[in-house]
Amino acid sequence: MSTIQRYTAQERSNHWVVAIAFVLAGLSGLALFHPAFFFLTHLFGGGPWTRILHPFLGAVLFLSFMGMAARFWRYNRITPADRQWMARIKDVLCNRDQGLPEVGKYNAGQKYLFWLLVVCIPVLLVSGIVIWQPWFAPYFPVGLLRIAVVLHALAAWIVILAIIVHVYAAIWVKGSIRAMLRGTVSEAWARHHHRAWYRDVTGK
Amino acid sequence: MALQSLDIKARSATTTQPPAARDPLHVAKLIDISKCIGCKACQVACMEWNDLRDEVGTNAGIYDNPRDLTDQSWTVMRYSEVEVQQGRLEWLIRKDGCMHCEDPGCLKACPAPGAIVQYVNGIVDFHEEHCIGCGYCITGCPFNVPRISKKDSKAYKCTLCSDRVAVGREPACVKTCPTGAIVFGSKRDMIEHAEGRIADLKARGYANAGLYNPEGVGGTHVMYVLQHADQPELYAGLPKDPHISPLVGLWKGITKPLMSLGIGLAVFAGFFHYVTAGPKEVEDEKVD
Numbered sequence A: 001m002s003t004i005q006r007y008t009a010q011e012r013s014n015h016w017v018v019a020i021a022f023v024l025a026g027l028s029g030l031a032l033f034h035p036a037f038f039f040l041t042h043l044f045g046g047g048p049w050t051r052i053l054h055p056f057l058g059a060v061l062f063l064s065f066m067g068m069a070a071r072f073w074r075y076n077r078i079t080p081a082d083r084q085w086m087a088r089i090k091d092v093l094c095n096r097d098q099g100l101p102e103v104g105k106y107n108a109g110q111k112y113l114f115w116l117l118v119v120c121i122p123v124l125l126v127s128g129i130v131i132w133q134p135w136f137a138p139y140f141p142v143g144l145l146r147i148a149v150v151l152h153a154l155a156a157w158i159v160i161l162a163i164i165v166h167v168y169a170a171i172w173v174k175g176s177i178r179a180m181l182r183g184t185v186s187e188a189w190a191r192h193h194h195r196a197w198y199r200d201v202t203g204k
Numbered sequence B: 001m002a003l004q005s006l007d008i009k010a011r012s013a014t015t016t017q018p019p020a021a022r023d024p025l026h027v028a029k030l031i032d033i034s035k036c037i038g039c040k041a042c043q044v045a046c047m048e049w050n051d052l053r054d055e056v057g058t059n060a061g062i063y064d065n066p067r068d069l070t071d072q073s074w075t076v077m078r079y080s081e082v083e084v085q086q087g088r089l090e091w092l093i094r095k096d097g098c099m100h101c102e103d104p105g106c107l108k109a110c111p112a113p114g115a116i117v118q119y120v121n122g123i124v125d126f127h128e129e130h131c132i133g134c135g136y137c138i139t140g141c142p143f144n145v146p147r148i149s150k151k152d153s154k155a156y157k158c159t160l161c162s163d164r165v166a167v168g169r170e171p172a173c174v175k176t177c178p179t180g181a182i183v184f185g186s187k188r189d190m191i192e193h194a195e196g197r198i199a200d201l202k203a204r205g206y207a208n209a210g211l212y213n214p215e216g217v218g219g220t221h222v223m224y225v226l227q228h229a230d231q232p233e234l235y236a237g238l239p240k241d242p243h244i245s246p247l248v249g250l251w252k253g254i255t256k257p258l259m260s261l262g263i264g265l266a267v268f269a270g271f272f273h274y275v276t277a278g279p280k281e282v283e284d285e286k287v288d
């Protein structure tokens, strides 16, 4: 099987730092989101530890995500072909891939996920800092705290849903996970899913 | 249940019904501002009974001292000099502290099971051993009362001397007040007592005298008799129509269960997509 390099070791490491920080920040945040999830505090050493650790995990996520965003920014510009691809999302979901518009390094779904995270993660950072006890919250008026908790919970919910879709897509589209684990994809995979990128990197 | 007098009616971050077999007496503290002389005996009694020692601060040039509620000062006197009628100075002294709302915003906001409880008798109490120090109670409170300790990152406020009330005693501030400005008893008796006081104040020219027992939070278990009940803001910014902020309602209301359901549904949708539509495989090459 001939393979193509899709991610460098640095890109892969960056992605997995983001992923680990996201899962930890997400689980520790969810623990306080609704009583149904409070049992998750046990994963972090109890309620106070969960409260203490969560913002630091979030900060690690923010920093590592910004690094990744800078690396992948230019591949995520939305083009007219992306809109055509999105118009056929039903076919994509039903695995009817014949005649889809050519896709570059990322398809429209991946790009929208990227921009959603680019918006939501800074919102999480800013709103998270406003409600961060005991360091920052005492400096903000209660009206702002109330806005920040709502924004934080909403943005967290949106990114958690988006990441569930992202993880599922990686499981669904066979051959994708090795791209991020090993860095390579098969030529067939690249030709099928990202033809424009395939032509770009292989010159074929 | 340890003490019948402390049967629990509501518990933070708990979605099932606490034991509800009994309905003990509903209590209330009534603070008659027209009788208060600002001696701060109640502040001292609170410190003594609850064994609290605030840091010695600096004088801000007014009588308010300490300047604000803290984790060590669960009640403070707030002094307002106002002229409701031109040329007629009034010194309004309000004993500030937890109002023990019937619908407590702190309890609604708190994510830690059992860190905030409301007894059937109406007292809202913080159980610091369950507190995680997130400060959500501060965002929930319409009266700006809870304070987080710098020492242990736990939230503190007036307990209405739940430990004394549990054994049939009045709160320490009530016991000590030299003018009888603070009284304690069943909520119904306190409302009745207030009515007498209000009639007296009206007879003495305070046409707008009235009871502060705000409906927006379902009534409170600490109530005030105000000389100017039409303008509670005169009393160091006592809110006219306190209620749990709609933002807190949005944050802690039906949205949370719905959002949680949405997360669960997303996972299920993925699983069922996989077992129906199936994975996306590239035919001509075996890849993983």
Ligand code: HEM
Pocket: A022, A025, A026, A027, A028, A029, A030, A032, A033, A034, A050, A051, A052, A053, A054, A055, A056, A057, A058, A059, A061, A062, A121, A124, A125, A126, A127, A128, A129, A131, A132, A133, A149, A152, A153, A156, A157, A159, A160, B111, B134
């Ligand atoms: C970017 C940096 C972040 C900071 C500074 C931050 C900070 C905070 C703080 C201070 C809290 C209150 C509880 C506590 O003190 O631990 C909180 C709650 C929460 N956080 Fe974050 N966070 C960040 C990122 C995230 C991320 C990435 C997620 C989701 C994946 C998330 C999900 C949540 C959730 C669900 C809650 C509970 C909200 C609620 O009670 O409604 N946070 N966060």
Ligand code: SF4
Pocket: B012, B106, B109, B110, B111, B112, B115, B116, B126, B130, B131, B132, B133, B134, B135, B136, B137, B138, B146, B154, B155
């Ligand atoms: S600081 Fe403590 S009492 Fe206040 S909301 Fe958080 S866990 Fe509950």
